[in-house]
Amino acid sequence: MDSALTTIGLPIALGIIMLGLGLDLTLADFRRVARHPRAVAVALGCQILLLPALCFGLVVLLDLPALLGIGMLLLAASPGGTTANLFSHLFKGDVALNITLTALNSVIAVITLPVITGLAINYYDRGDSVSMPLIEVVKVFALILVPVGIGMLIKARLPEFAASMDRPVRIGSAVILAILIVGILADQAENVGDYLAKVGLAAGLFCALSLLIGYAVPRAFGIVEGQAIASSMEIGVHNATLAIFVAVEVLDEVEISIPAAVYSLFMFAFATLWGMFISRRVGTRKDPVRA
Template identity: 75%
Template sequence: MDSALTEIGLPIALAIIMFGLGLDLTPADFRRVGQHPKAVVVALACQLVLLPAICFGLVVLLDLPPLLGIGMLLLAASPGGTTANLFSHLFRGDVALNITLTAINSIIAIATLPIITNLAIGYFDLSDEVSMPLAEVVKVFALILLPVGIGMVVRDRAPGFAARMDKPVRIASAVILAVLVLGILAGEAENVGDYLAKVGLAVVIFCLVSLVVGFVVPRAVGVVEKQAIASSFEIGVHNATLAIFVAENVLDEPEIAVPAAVYGLLMFPLAALWGMFVSRRVAASSASVTA
């Protein structure tokens, strides 16, 4: 991957995306945890515990190469992305819950992301070649949370401007992720076919399982359908840009970024198809109840 894109473009891209998240946030989003504790706790448990365990099982079952396996676990440890809010809005989920979960999980990930990634590095016995120092991770998240804070201040001081910027920032985020994905795949052009063959199936299964788990588990414990849809997209739509950033700028291993890049390509159509399926299912269920 081109060094200018890695060293300059990637941090700017992540800052823009996190600024966009901040434009959606208010202090009330953090206080909302007390209003919907079950939905928040169940979604976070799926995101932080169940999903990494499933991903690890998938990595072992498919016998992925070490660096690609670490990349998959890094992706699993990444919090939900701002795109989750968009999918939730399109398919009638509780967008406020999405925003709350993204905000909380982005903070919790300061601790959980390096723990899960370091466990993966240890499992593959690559600690001599790849390292994730906690100090560097804290620095990364400080750089991430700063634009979030700025976005929140902008929303508080200039709500009209924040509302006008919402759509352009979302579009910019999608375009930026597309450029990053293409940049990574172009930089690894010689190995792209091999990577897709090795990690493509894992990424598709992981994405679909994440979306399904995010809906089924909350519903199984009594979370209402609208919140379950929000949970599904929050758990199934990861912040691929963050995973790419950590792989490139902290771990300094472009190959570790490949699963997140492939995921960035496949996530949109898979999430859209799942959204159409689950929204029709919910609509059919509601119709049968009222009939």
């Protein structure tokens, strides 16, 4: 899919989305880790360790083709997206914690995303046809971190403007992702049915299990309800735009982007239904306050 949509539109789209994330962030969001170390540690453990392991198990169990398997693990390694914060807000999650998790995940992914994706490429023995050149990885995360930094600077200097841009940027991010999904599926129109048959079950299961694990594991560790909801949305709502960008622009394989596109179709529906279900519990359960 070597077109203006990917060579120009996709980097701009990712930049806008990450700028929007920066508009929500302050340095205090990073310092908040010290106040909620257990909630942050459990959520990051799920995101960085448990999710890739779960995804790999699904990929092997369902015997996905190599490129689709790599795409699933690339998605699993991608951090939570800005939409996760919105879902957390809608369904009574701890949005401040959610913002902190998104910020940390976006930074940590600089290391974990290329490592996990590289392991997937090696597992399928596709190193001769699919690779992640170091210079391209650096470019990707420059495209992530620089807009985030600019957004944080705007937030610090022009807080009212940053607040006024929050809703338009969120809406724009959702529209951008929808356009990318349509573009990818249109480009692969002759294979869409086959792809959905092969990766639809894996993507749907991975989405549902990610949301469930993101909630159940923190609760098992005694994390309060609102923080568990934030964790669930962070872990279940991935930055699919980043996964698509890496697949198309770095790995140069449109087929690897298909799992992220298909996952996004499930993601919004499942996150909404799950959020409606668990948010009802907040009003009926009184959790003790935990540090």
